[in-house]
Amino acid sequence: MDMNRNEYIKYSKRHSKKSPVIADCAKAFFVGGFLCACAEALSMLFLSLGIDGNTAKSLVPITFIFLAGLLTGIGIFDDIARFAGAGTLVPITGFANSIVASAIDDKSEGFILGVGAKMFTVAGPVIVYGTLSSVIYGVIYWLAGVIF
Amino acid sequence: MSIIKLSHAPSIISGASVVGKKEYDGPLGTDFDIHDNDSTFGMDTWEKSESEMQRLAVNTSLAKAKLSPSDIEVIFAGDLMNQCTGSAYGALGFAKPYFGIYGACSTFAEGLAIASMMLGAGYYKKCAVVTSSHFCSAERQFRFPIEYGGQRPPTSQRTVTGAGAVILSLDGAGPFICDVMPGIPIDMGISDANNMGAAMAPAAINTFKRYFDETNTSPSDYDLILTGDLGMEGHSILCEIMGTKGYDMSKNYNDCGLMIYNCKTQDVHSGGSGCGCSATVFSSLILKKLLRHELNNVLFAATGALMSPDSIKQGMSIPGIAHLIHIKNERI
Numbered sequence: 001m002d003m004n005r006n007e008y009i010k011y012s013k014r015h016s017k018k019s020p021v022i023a024d025c026a027k028a029f030f031v032g033g034f035l036c037a038c039a040e041a042l043s044m045l046f047l048s049l050g051i052d053g054n055t056a057k058s059l060v061p062i063t064f065i066f067l068a069g070l071l072t073g074i075g076i077f078d079d080i081a082r083f084a085g086a087g088t089l090v091p092i093t094g095f096a097n098s099i100v101a102s103a104i105d106d107k108s109e110g111f112i113l114g115v116g117a118k119m120f121t122v123a124g125p126v127i128v129y130g131t132l133s134s135v136i137y138g139v140i141y142w143l144a145g146v147i148f
Numbered sequence: 149m150s151i152i153k154l155s156h157a158p159s160i161i162s163g164a165s166v167v168g169k170k171e172y173d174g175p176l177g178t179d180f181d182i183h184d185n186d187s188t189f190g191m192d193t194w195e196k197s198e199s200e201m202q203r204l205a206v207n208t209s210l211a212k213a214k215l216s217p218s219d220i221e222v223i224f225a226g227d228l229m230n231q232c233t234g235s236a237y238g239a240l241g242f243a244k245p246y247f248g249i250y251g252a253c254s255t256f257a258e259g260l261a262i263a264s265m266m267l268g269a270g271y272y273k274k275c276a277v278v279t280s281s282h283f284c285s286a287e288r289q290f291r292f293p294i295e296y297g298g299q300r301p302p303t304s305q306r307t308v309t310g311a312g313a314v315i316l317s318l319d320g321a322g323p324f325i326c327d328v329m330p331g332i333p334i335d336m337g338i339s340d341a342n343n344m345g346a347a348m349a350p351a352a353i354n355t356f357k358r359y360f361d362e363t364n365t366s367p368s369d370y371d372l373i374l375t376g377d378l379g380m381e382g383h384s385i386l387c388e389i390m391g392t393k394g395y396d397m398s399k400n401y402n403d404c405g406l407m408i409y410n411c412k413t414q415d416v417h418s419g420g421s422g423c424g425c426s427a428t429v430f431s432s433l434i435l436k437k438l439l440r441h442e443l444n445n446v447l448f449a450a451t452g453a454l455m456s457p458d459s460i461k462q463g464m465s466i467p468g469i470a471h472l473i474h475i476k477n478e479r480i
Binding site for chain 2: 001003005006008009011012015016017018019024072073075077078080081082085088089094097098100101102104105106108121122
């Protein structure tokens with residue numbers, strides 16, 4: 001090779017097909033937006049059934065988690081996600097899918113060392129850093145209350 | 149000289165390929181011997197399915213050569229799984245000496261190279277070479293859970309579900325493995341596991357250039373030049389860089405990763421990969437063409453990306469390797 005490493009990395013980037021970012025963003029925007037609209041409709045449905053506001057707010061994500069888990073279990077979710085990208089990954093559907101998909105996969109290593117140990121391989125960082133962020137946010141919120 | 153010329157060139161007397169559904173639905177579907185529509189091959193884990201594919205591939209290639217397992221003296225086998233377990237369990241039933249080998253996706257060529265040297269040196273007379281990969285076992289080990297809903301970049305490749313086996317013998321009628329050139333690991337700094345074609349292409353370029361220089365031949369001297377799984381990116385990089393060095397690869401060069409799937413319709417992005425990729429394509433279409441004398445002089449260089457999930461997470465770049473096998477229908 002007549003190129004050094006840096007030159008080759010740049011050269012190979014020029015050769016690499018790029019992701020269709022605009023199309024991917026558009027798909028994510030519309031699918032994500034559609035899911036949000038569905039969530040709003042679900043919330044209104046629960047309220048119309050006489051369920052109180054706080055319970056309805058909990059029932060919406062529970063329903064989404066259930067549906068994402070079900071669609072993962074019957075092998076459809078990954079096909080939808082391949083099209084939707086961040087549209088299904090960012091909402092709670094993506095979180096549910098990552099846990100259910102891991103659980104299905106790791107069943108072959110048993111319920112303790114497989115499902116139990118590896119179920120949060122993908123979702124683990126989201127839980128860890130989500131919790132850490134919420135603690136930091138809570139401290140800032142508390143300090144803001146003390147100061148102002 | 150880094151070419152090993154085999155004065156007792158072993159013959160490839162038979163070969164067999166076993167694939168999953170997606171591979172069967174591809175352009176070479178009817179060339180494969182066995183396929184399974186759910187890719188489980190009757191097993192309850194993907195890892196067992198991979199071993200079963202190896203067992204079926206070896207048995208079928210033995211049957212094609214009208215041999216029984218007792219006729220072979222040794223098995224060279226490899227796969228992508230940790231500790232080569234796919235191969236170890238696959239070879240278990242044959243009760244024959246076994247060498248487990250690993251060269252990532254280059255393993256089939258590595259196996260052919262080591263086996264032909266062993267036969268050429270007179271240590272064995274007949275042996276089997278088999279390698280495999282399974283989309284699901286590879287996904288589990290190297291990427292995400294199978295049902296995980298994510299998108300892949302266009303440079304990513306799909307691991308082939310398949311196993312390819314050949315039987316090598318010192319007393320066959322050809323095609324013959326005349327010489328081999330072991331590959332040198334080359335790391336040009338690519339650290340993106342979704343762009344393995346770019347990581348492996350420099351190794352293939354290095355191997356081909358060394359081979360052409362040492363043999364004083366050019367690409368036009370061969371009926372076919374074949375790489376293992378460079379995919380679209382690696383294929384175009386190889387053609388371009390070899391072209392700038394004065395080697396025109398545009399006429400008779402192809403890549404198994406581009407042949408096994410229809411990249412436009414099968415949603416495989418940049419093509420196929422895995423050590424089942426070159427193994428199945430070679431032991432089906434290419435071997436058939438060699439046996440029918442439609443091809444008589446072939447250079448086969450399977451390419452491997454020598455990385456692990458941990459090396460990628462640690463930010464290490466990916467070394468590539470390409471082992472080359474020269475196959476002719478007449479003894480040199």
